[in-house]
Amino acid sequence: MSLGTNFARIAGCIKPLENTQLDIMLGLNPLNMNNVKIVGITNYDYRAEFGSQSPLAPNKVSELIDLIGQGKPELIVVDLDTSDPRFKQMTMPKVSCPIIWGRTARDEDSFTNSKHFGLANGVKTANKTVPIFTLDPVLGQSNPPPDIKSGVAQIPVDADGVVRNYYRRFSVRGSDGDTVVGSLPWIAATEVNPELINKHTRADTVPLLYVSDPDQLSRISCADLRRVASKPAWKEVAQAKVVVLGGYYGAARDDFATPVGRMWGADLVAQAIDGELQKRMKQDAPLWLIILCQVGTGMFLAFLNCRFPSGIVACGGFLLIPVLSLGVGAMLLQTCSLWADFMPVLLVIQGQAFWNHLKTYQKMEIELKKLNAEKVGEKVGEKIAKADVAADKQAEPKTDADAGEPKN
Numbered sequence: 001m002s003l004g005t006n007f008a009r010i011a012g013c014i015k016p017l018e019n020t021q022l023d024i025m026l027g028l029n030p031l032n033m034n035n036v037k038i039v040g041i042t043n044y045d046y047r048a049e050f051g052s053q054s055p056l057a058p059n060k061v062s063e064l065i066d067l068i069g070q071g072k073p074e075l076i077v078v079d080l081d082t083s084d085p086r087f088k089q090m091t092m093p094k095v096s097c098p099i100i101w102g103r104t105a106r107d108e109d110s111f112t113n114s115k116h117f118g119l120a121n122g123v124k125t126a127n128k129t130v131p132i133f134t135l136d137p138v139l140g141q142s143n144p145p146p147d148i149k150s151g152v153a154q155i156p157v158d159a160d161g162v163v164r165n166y167y168r169r170f171s172v173r174g175s176d177g178d179t180v181v182g183s184l185p186w187i188a189a190t191e192v193n194p195e196l197i198n199k200h201t202r203a204d205t206v207p208l209l210y211v212s213d214p215d216q217l218s219r220i221s222c223a224d225l226r227r228v229a230s231k232p233a234w235k236e237v238a239q240a241k242v243v244v245l246g247g248y249y250g251a252a253r254d255d256f257a258t259p260v261g262r263m264w265g266a267d268l269v270a271q272a273i274d275g276e277l278q279k280r281m282k283q284d285a286p287l288w289l290i291i292l293c294q295v296g297t298g299m300f301l302a303f304l305n306c307r308f309p310s311g312i313v314a315c316g317g318f319l320l321i322p323v324l325s326l327g328v329g330a331m332l333l334q335t336c337s338l339w340a341d342f343m344p345v346l347l348v349i350q351g352q353a354f355w356n357h358l359k360t361y362q363k364m365e366i367e368l369k370k371l372n373a374e375k376v377g378e379k380v381g382e383k384i385a386k387a388d389v390a391a392d393k394q395a396e397p398k399t400d401a402d403a404g405e406p407k408n
Contacts, residue, residue, distance in 0.1 A: 019158065023259040026164070030212035035192075035277045036270040037241050038219045039068055040248035041080075045222040054251055055081060058090035064222055064245060067229040069095030071238025077188045077273070078102055079153055079246035079266045088140030100188045102153035102269075105133040105170065133172045135181070151187035155256060155268055156205065163256045163263075165205045166272045185272035188242060193277060208268065209275040210260045217267055221248075242277075244270045297324050298349045305353035314357035317350040 041049070041056075041064075049064075050056050061080060068076055076095065079102045093099065135142075138150045152170045157163055168186040172179055182190070190196050211217060218237075220228075228234040246266020247254055254265035275281045301320070305313055 019160065019162070019164065023162075023164070026207070026210055026259050027212070029209065031209040031271055031275055031278075031280070033211060033216070033218055033270070033274050035242055036218075036274045037073075037238055037243050038217060038266055038270050039064070039225055039243060039245045040219050040221055040264070040266060041246070041252075042221045042223075043249045046247075046249035046251065049222055052251070055084040055086070058082075058084075058087045061087075061245075062091050062093045064225070065093035065095060065099065067225050068238065068243050068245060069093060069097065070229045071234045071243070072240075073097055073238045073243040074240050075100065075188060075192055075242045077184065077242060077244045077269065079184065079244055079269050082139050083136040085137075085140040090139065098149065098191060100184065100191060101138050101148065101150040102184045103138040103150040104136040105152050105154050105172065106136065107133050132178065133170055135172050135174070149187065149191070151182050151184035153184045153265070153269070155265060157256065161257055163208065163258050163268060165207050166268065167205055183272075185269050185276065188269075188273050189276035192242060196276060196279075206272075206281045208258075208272060209280055210258060210263075210271060212260065214261050214263050214267065217270065219248075242270075242273055244273070246270075293328050297328055300324075301349050302353065305350070305357075309357070309360075311357060311361070314350075314354045317353060321350060 046052055049060055061078070061082070065076060065078065075097055076099045078099060081104055082101060083104055133152070133154065135152070138144055139148060141148070144150065152167075152172070154167065154170060155163055156165055156167060158165075166185060167183050169180050169182050172181050225234070244266050246264060246269065248264050248266070255262055256265065256268065258268075272281075301317060301324070305317060
């Protein structure tokens with residue numbers, strides 16, 4: 001049963017059952033943005049700065065990055081499409097901090113139902129096939145020089161169209177064969193804190209933590225940035241922080257549904273980076289640990305039923321199943337999203353214990369009826385025997401002594 005449950009989990013069959021619980025837990029465990037600020041290109045900026053033209057003018061993008069750099073941030077993350085060849089001639093920004101460039105990618109038909117949103121392609125994750133991507137150029141170059149740092153700007157979308165996770169690393173196909181590259185949030189987070197590379201060794205999909213309300217994100221438009229970039233206020237906001245530059249205009253087609261409402265791709269990147277820097281991102285437990293916990297909780301439930309074979313335990317064990325499922329799921333992922341992995345196993349064990357109790361009870365009932373029937377039969381037999389003895393005595397002939405002598 002444990003193996004069957006895990007096969008169903010790998011195949012994505014029980015994922016919809018867990019999504020609702022995960023959405024609730026994400027809402028109860030909001031993220032407070034402490035390390036990341038967002039500069040967004042709004043619809044007004046798209047018209048005023050770029051003349052409503054896509055791809056964006058490279059030198060305008062470089063100019064915005066220079067303005068961001070005046071605040072002395074620790075890192076600048078550019079979540080914009082720079083694959084156009086014109087970016088190859090772009091005047092590079094003159095900033096003192098590192099820059100991580102977002103890089104678009106195309107899936108290799110591993111997901112036939114992919115939804116593409118321009119910069120951040122939404123990829124259906126219910127399919128069990130591991131996606132292989134082909135990277136688009138970054139800064140107009142397919143093979144950029146080593147000093148150009150980039151990460152894959154790809155957002156995985158669940159089968160119901162909601163973003164709940166992000167990839168730390170991607171499998172990509174290049175001229176030298178398949179390799180693994182980091183996602184934009186992961187490259188940015190490890191640039192700020194290299195210790196995260198040693199802390200997280202597995203390239204798993206990671207649940208995203210969200211702010212409780214999208215309006216709580218620290219955003220500033222490009223128009224406002226131009227007004228405050230040279231003032232101390234901007235330095236107070238951006239200094240020693242990570243600043244994400246992204247698109248908030250409709251032509252970018254970079255907005256997604258999340259458990260807390262619709263968000264732009266830059267919002268998701270910013271929250272993923274901040275969650276990683278706060279070390280609050282929790283990856284799925286390995287399969288062997290899930291199976292071990294399933295076996296352990298199952299044996300615990302079986303022990304209770306064997307040690308205390310009563311109707312209270314047989315019935316009350318069903319009330320214990322949700323507690324065990326949610327509790328172990330919370331320990332493994334620090335959310336209760338894994339409850340469906342344990343519920344079937346525990347239901348089978350407790351159901352078998354309940355069935356055995358019913359059969360034992362039925363057998364005891366039959367034995368009790370037999371015992372009562374035997375007791376009744378014995379009593380009836382005793383009464384019959386006494387009646388026979390009395391009848392025999394009455395039927396015996398009387399002797400002369402008993403009859404006596406007749407009187408004269």
